[in-house]
Amino acid sequence: MLEVSRLSHGFGRRPPLWEIPHLRWDGRSLVHLRGDNGSGKTTLLRLLAGLDTPRRGTIRWTLDDGAPAAPPRFGDLLYLHQQPYLFDTSVAGNLRHVARWQGWRGDDARSRIASMLARCGLADHARQHARSLSGGERMRLALARAWLLSPRVLLLDEPTASLDRQAIDDITALILSLRETGCAIVLSAHQQSVLTERCDAEWHLERGGLQVGDMQAGIAEPRPLGADS
Amino acid sequence: MLKRRLSLLAIAAVTAMLATGAQAAEIIRLATTTSTYNSGLLDYLLPKFEQDHPYQIQVIPVGTGKALRLGRDGDVDLVLTHAPAAEKAFVDAGYGVEPHGVMYNDFVIVGPSDDPAGIKGGDDAVKALATLADKNATFVSRGDDSGTNKKENHLWKAAGVTPDFSNYKAAGQGMGAVLKMTSELQGYTLTDRGTWLAMKDNLDLSILVEGDTKLFNPYQVILVNPERYKNLNTEGARALAQWLISDEGQTLIDAFRLKGKVLFHASAGEAVDPSKAVGAN
């Protein structure tokens, strides 16, 4: 469960990018964060992930049965950059770093990594240098790396921007299967795609505010701010 | 226009070269030891020579070993050094000619004022060094093959000691640096009296042994053999050497004072008389 109130943020002395008086989200669905370039999608996602501190307002996450908490716990909640940062090592090496930080060792770590590589279609690339991957493969590796932690919520910044059709299909399939494992996802995209069509809800950043709409009905029905989703 | 400027430049350059060439003929290059140089004797003597002679002297202060090497390589016109054995070899090998004794001074053994090794007051340098080795006292050696270093090695040999005790430190540096190190480490060392007098106010050391005839330190002037190299200023070198052993030069040497103390004793044409070095201050 996410609860946001009176949130606003901006840079320097400039006026706030947007203001969100109130937002509630059950933290279980697949959400499309819509908005034009420069509307502040990345800023919002980074704030929700706790990477930046908002100028004003509060963000409260309630994951599992815990009490509402301001700074989201890393691991449960992950933000993926639009251009994911891949560590300067092989594809498998990127996953090994995560395994090491999680304290997984030996066969346990190896089997987790191997199955994750297979799941994300990267098994054939295990020894390849991460930075020689194509755009779609890079995003898949970033998803695989995040998935290792079995996060509750993923915040994806333009995961399909500048990808070709095939890559978008691959990423869409991957995100949907992630979703099936119980991971809630907010993904930003400035244009419609096969992926955004599969989303349950839409948050629309425009004219300095956030419109929330339900996609389940087939047609997005923008509702006034502050309404429960 | 440009051409004319260039030719003017060329003329200027040639004139400059000729001028320096003419000047070079008047230069005498003298290699001497750092200890001689540091005493200030040359700063006192050489201007007086230059006043009456058409020469300009360039002094190159280095260790005795390097000074003789410069002579051997023809890089200087004459040498003024104080290492009798090495000088004899230098002349015997034909690298140098016309050796003349000029003067002498003496060495002293200095150390911490509280003298932990207990060598103070003796006048037997050999016995003092043997005691230092025996007690493994800190001893800083020049270790640079200089005249002072050769004298020190000669004394160790006379004492029947190989200086390899653990507190023996061969510094490979000049007398001034070695005295400074000795003071810092509160050790002992052998120094020429000139450098000692010049530096003692800045040192936490005292003279402990002096007056031994073995600490006698004779200086010779030797011309570099003109048959080995062209371009040597042998004429100038000979004029300087002859002036140093002339009555005028010898009187000036005897009159030289460092901080009010007599440092050098003119000895040209004399049989070597070590007793003159005793109690030289």
Next chain:
Amino acid sequence: MHELMATMGKALHLLVSFDPALWEIIGVSFRVSLTAILVALPPALLVALVLARVAFPGRWLAISLVNTFMAVPTVVVGLVLFMLLSRSGPLGEWQLLFTQRAMVIGQIILASPILIAMLHSSLQSIDQRAWETARQLGAGRLQAFAMLIHEARFGVIAAVLAAFGRIIAEVGSAVMIGGNIEHFTRTITTAIALETLKGEFAQGIALGMVLLLLALLLNVLLGVMRGRGQQMVSA
């Protein structure tokens, strides 16, 4: 000319015959300089990281101070350290003057500004996303720091090589605070500077060759590292 060739020949012979006196001097040089680098590196990394990642008031001043210290002549460092460690100086009681330890201290002072400046620029060039990504994927602060260093490893190695090259080739502070004592604080450079006063040039030439070879080796390594670093950036 003949003399020069003979000296070169003698020098080569000293090198290949593993002349103990010669190799002892080389050993002292490497021991002192490697120790200095190893001691200087961790704090330099920390300072460089702070300079690269933490915005604090006066940061630009700190950075220009570091750059200024890079230009301090080694003899000045030697002189200041000499006065500090002298019997009459404030740290005289430590009795460090004319020891290898004192030389290590001098070289740490000389190496640190280069290390910090070069580490700073290579850590700065690592993307901000690297830190965020590592932290989000479960790395602790120290682990994320280690990750940054790993990402900047070519820059780190280049910094270490450059600093090592400077301190092993410096003579000013080594003579002043080491004293060029045989078997003890005599290094490649002090031996070349002072031992040749004896008129024995072969050893000096041999030691010079070692330094030259080392410089060549370090430069080749640096070149390789730069290449790798650039590949990394462009990838």
